[in-house]
Amino acid sequence: MTTPILDVAGLTAAYGRRTALRDVSLTIRPGQILGLLGPNGAGKTTLMDAVAGKVRPVAGTVSVCGMDVTRRTRAARARIGYAEQDLAVFPTLTVRENVSNWAAICGMPRRGHAQAVDAALSAMLLDEVAEQRVRTLSGGQRRRVHCAMATVCRPPLLLLDEPTVGVDPATRRAVLDHVRALAAEGTAVCYSTHYLPEVEALGADVVLLKDGATAARGRVEELLDRFGRTVAELRVRDGDGPSATTRTVSVDLDGPDELPGVLRGLDADLNRLAGLEIRRPSLDEVFDRIVEEDGRAHADSR
Numbered sequence: 620m621t622t623p624i625l626d627v628a629g630l631t632a633a634y635g636r637r638t639a640l641r642d643v644s645l646t647i648r649p650g651q652i653l654g655l656l657g658p659n660g661a662g663k664t665t666l667m668d669a670v671a672g673k674v675r676p677v678a679g680t681v682s683v684c685g686m687d688v689t690r691r692t693r694a695a696r697a698r699i700g701y702a703e704q705d706l707a708v709f710p711t712l713t714v715r716e717n718v719s720n721w722a723a724i725c726g727m728p729r730r731g732h733a734q735a736v737d738a739a740l741s742a743m744l745l746d747e748v749a750e751q752r753v754r755t756l757s758g759g760q761r762r763r764v765h766c767a768m769a770t771v772c773r774p775p776l777l778l779l780d781e782p783t784v785g786v787d788p789a790t791r792r793a794v795l796d797h798v799r800a801l802a803a804e805g806t807a808v809c810y811s812t813h814y815l816p817e818v819e820a821l822g823a824d825v826v827l828l829k830d831g832a833t834a835a836r837g838r839v840e841e842l843l844d845r846f847g848r849t850v851a852e853l854r855v856r857d858g859d860g861p862s863a864t865t866r867t868v869s870v871d872l873d874g875p876d877e878l879p880g881v882l883r884g885l886d887a888d889l890n891r892l893a894g895l896e897i898r899r900p901s902l903d904e905v906f907d908r909i910v911e912e913d914g915r916a917h918a919d920s921r
């Protein structure tokens with residue numbers, strides 16, 4: 620197995636007396652996308668801030684490309700592209716100037732600088748507004764500028780904190796395509812979102828935080844299998860002729876294999892079956908279920 624780009628071990632973090640992360644451990648390897656999920660206040664931003672060296676751990680360690688973030692903050696930070704929730708752009712500069720300046724701050728050499736900026740702008744669909752001052756942009760456009768800044772230097776680790784909040788569907792697709800392309804080139808990506816279909820579209824591994832602790836982790840398919848319910852919805856006809864009515868009966872299945880047994884159970888009523896639909900669990904349902912339950916009970920060991 621390849622060495623992780625990001626290794627978080629037993630991370631606990633606090634704001635004063637308020638503990639925001641409790642003993643969180645995770646790794647992200649080159650080319651891996653980790654979907655960071657959790658309800659508001661679960662600790663997603665705090666985790667990213669700790670990885671970026673903005674929040675100091677109370678306990679545990681964070682290392683990026685083998686460098687301890689607390690002891691070698693600058694060197695580790697240079698390996699990270701971080702698109703934060705709070706937009707840190709210069710409103711009076713143009714889009715191109717913001718991305719270009721950021722590339723320079725990150726130490727990008729002059730050679731290839733202009734092409735890298737062009738590529739980052741194009742990937743975020745910013746060509747048309749490249750010469751516009753950032754203060755004239757919409758909120759969704761500004762968020763794209765932030766993603767372009769985070770990705771322009773092609774860092775080994777990309778932290779994207781809810782990058783698609785307030786963006787239109789075309790931009791959402793562009794962000795997801797770009798993230799997939801960067802991962803295919805070997806970038807390790809930590810992607811926080813409340814839009815669960817994005818996690819599925821990215822084929823991401825998932826860490827679900829709840830109250831600062833790991834409530835669940837795994838591949839999307841594994842979480843669906845472990846926590847999801849497959850439901851057979853049978854539409855059964857009552858009565859005959861014009862007065863006939865139809866009712867829906869829902870049966871929980873442990874898996875599609877149980878369906879023949881359910882149908883056999885209908886026996887004489889089988890000819891009253893007017894329709895049948897199998898509903899696979901969605902990640903939304905699984906997410907709600909884990910968050911409602913005591914998530915810690917489900918946490919895997921690392």
Ligand SMILES: Nc1ncnc2c1ncn2[C@@H]1O[C@H](COP(=O)(O)OP(=O)(O)OP(=O)(O)O)[C@@H](O)[C@H]1O
Nearest residue numbers: 634637638639657658659660661662663664665666
């Ligand atoms: N600067 C701060 N000072 C004090 N408490 C904070 C600060 N930032 C976050 N917190 C608290 O830490 C906890 C975790 O917050 P965090 O922003 O990491 O959650 P989140 O999962 O990113 O939430 P959201 O989905 O709303 O962005 C919350 O209880 C929050 O109130």
